[in-house]
Amino acid sequence: MKFAREFKAAIQSGDYPEEWCQAAIPYPTLKKCLNKIRAEFQDMGLDADTLRQLLAAQAVSSHGDQIPLAKYKFDVGKSDVRTHFTIFVDLEDGVVVDASLSPASRAFLQKQADMRRSSVSSAEASADVSADVSTDVSVIGDDDDVMDLDESDTNATEPRERQKSFQRVEVTLTADSEFFGLIYRDMAELERIGQAEQASITDDVVALGKEVEAVARPELKRPFWKSNKHKEGELSKFDSDLSTWREVFELYLDAQIFFSTRECDRNRNHGGARSSVLAARQLDWFQDQVRRRNLLQTFHLPASRAAYKNFLQLNKRLYLNMRFRELNQKAQIKILKKFDKVTALGVSTTFPVALSRHHDGTTDLLVDGLARDVCARIAQDVVAVVPRLEDYTCPVCLGLAWLPVRLSCKHVFCVRCVIKMQRDNNKHCPLCRGEVVMEADLDNLDQDLERFLKLYFRQEAKEKQKSNELERGVELFGEDYKPTSCAVM
Ligand SMILES: [Zn+2]
Ligand SMILES: [Zn+2]
Structure with missing residues (x-):
């Protein structure tokens, strides 16, 4: 009860368009439907425990093969979904024998077998039973499961009628669907x-x-x-x-x-x-x-x-x-x-x-x-x-690649880092290890990229230029170097 209220309140107070609110999961309706489902299963003598037991049980065919006694699955179509609950019953003996089944499960299977028998006999009077979906129990004969069962034992010596009596029966679940x-x-x-x-x-x-x-x-x-x-x-x-x-x-x-x-x-x-x-x-x-x-x-x-x-x-x-x-x-x-x-x-x-x-x-x-x-x-x-700085940084100094030098391997570094690599005799591109550093000269300046950076990263380029000049000044004149613009005379 608590969640139903919570959900309703969350939908109503969520600033959603009316159309959305209408389309929200119909929780209260589904809860009511759930009560119908409970009643429907109860009518058949099925509660959660019995169902659990049926789904876990294995039946033994006349050939001694193990097959699941019950199956539940979805058939999702283009416009709707159908659920199928199928069980195996032996129509001649009434129930597929499984010693572990509880009396409730046995009673359910017995009832289904009885209904199946009566629906078959009434179908002999009317013409087409398989098309009649309104009966509580419809039979899907000769389907995959039964075929598997027959094929699994190629040396079957028993008469055909004995095998046929073992049938897959679909239980119609109205509220469930x-x-x-x-x-x-x-x-x-x-x-x-x-x-x-x-x-x-x-x-x-x-x-x-x-x-x-x-x-x-x-x-x-x-x-x-x-x-x-x-x-x-x-x-x-x-x-x-x-x-x-x-x-x-x-x-x-x-x-x-x-x-x-x-x-x-x-x-x-x-x-x-x-x-x-x-x-x-x-x-x-x-x-x-x-x-x-x-x-x-x-x-x-x-x-x-x-x-x-x-x-x-x-x-x-x-x-x-x-x-x-x-x-x-x-x-x-x-x-x-x-x-x-x-x-x-x-x-x-x-x-x-x-x-x-x-x-x-x-x-x-x-x-x-x-x-x-x-x-x-x-x-x-x-x-x-908006171009991002991190897409245009020099891989060595991690600042803007200004001025951008494109080595013959196509990798781009700032001019300052290329000069330093050359001075230190580092011949190899730090990215691809190609021996391309020493051959770089003014022609390697990427002018298109330079124009682009000037346009989109004006401030960053200016700052990089300044720090390059300072660094170069320190290299030439020592640690005490101050850019001329700051020097007070
Ligand atoms: Zn750099
Ligand atoms: Zn490279």
Whole structure:
């Protein structure tokens, strides 16, 4: 009772669209259905213990072969799911003899055999028994199980009629099928909603990518009202919000809100999905960091602030989807476990497997397809709009690869590190060990990359230049060297 209330409250207070609330797992209805299932099994003389015993029991065929006495399985179709509960009974002797069976199990089997016998005799009057699904017991004759049984003993000497009397009987479970039909149709509806969400969020991601691209471009016309008021050196900071966006996205990637690896775009199958609780905490952390660093105030363009708001909105939407999926998953697991308590049929493990197999693992409720795909798109279409420093660092000094020297093996290092390697007579590229270091000269300066770095990492390039000059000065003039601009005369 407690979970039903909790679930209802969580759905109602979760800021979900009305359509979602309607599609949430119909927990109370399923619970009522569970009572019907209990009654249905009881009518047949089956309780959880008896069922457990029947499923575990092995029958011995007339040839001495072991076969399971009872089977329960799902038949997942395109629009519905059916459950099959089948037992083996020996129609002539009444019951398949198994000394370990309790009186309750024996009574059940006896009853099923009796019903089967009467349904066969009534079928002899009417024409087609196999099509008649409304009878309590329908017979699937000559099916795989029985065939296996016959084939397993090729030296069968007993008359054919003796073998035929041993039959697989399907027990019709009405409430049981109703229960799984309800879950199945609800899952289909949730999946439909999930797919519509995915399409809609993906559109938003693409639009946001364009928004960010527009405000984080390295070359941006200065706003006219600022054109004359600043000295040459100060102009750059009005050019665009590129560096602020870089900081925002660095924080975003550090937050790992939906996945525990930074590179969910590259490792689609390896990123560990997070729980919504953790995602909420990380999303808070991200917002808090942006606030602490005053990044919103650092934005020069109002359009940047609007784009940031949209970015946040998108992440919140993704979070809502995640939480809603989790809630329904939890409800589904709960109700399946309750079902197992009544019937001992073990569906809490077998039903999700049957479903995911049918849906080829794409059911959003079962895998975190939505979050994974959207997260990858955010990385690819939004975050990647702003080049990241770590993609352009020198592998030796780990600073920006400025000025970038591309050795003939194609590996890039900063000019300072290449000069040092040459001076120390280190002939081999630190990455591939190719003997390419000594031959490098001014022609190896990658001018396209230089232009790119100047454009996208202006500040970092400037700082690297300064530290290079300082380092060189110290090398030439000793530890006491001070750059001329700082020297006070
Ligand atoms: Zn370097
Ligand atoms: Zn190399």
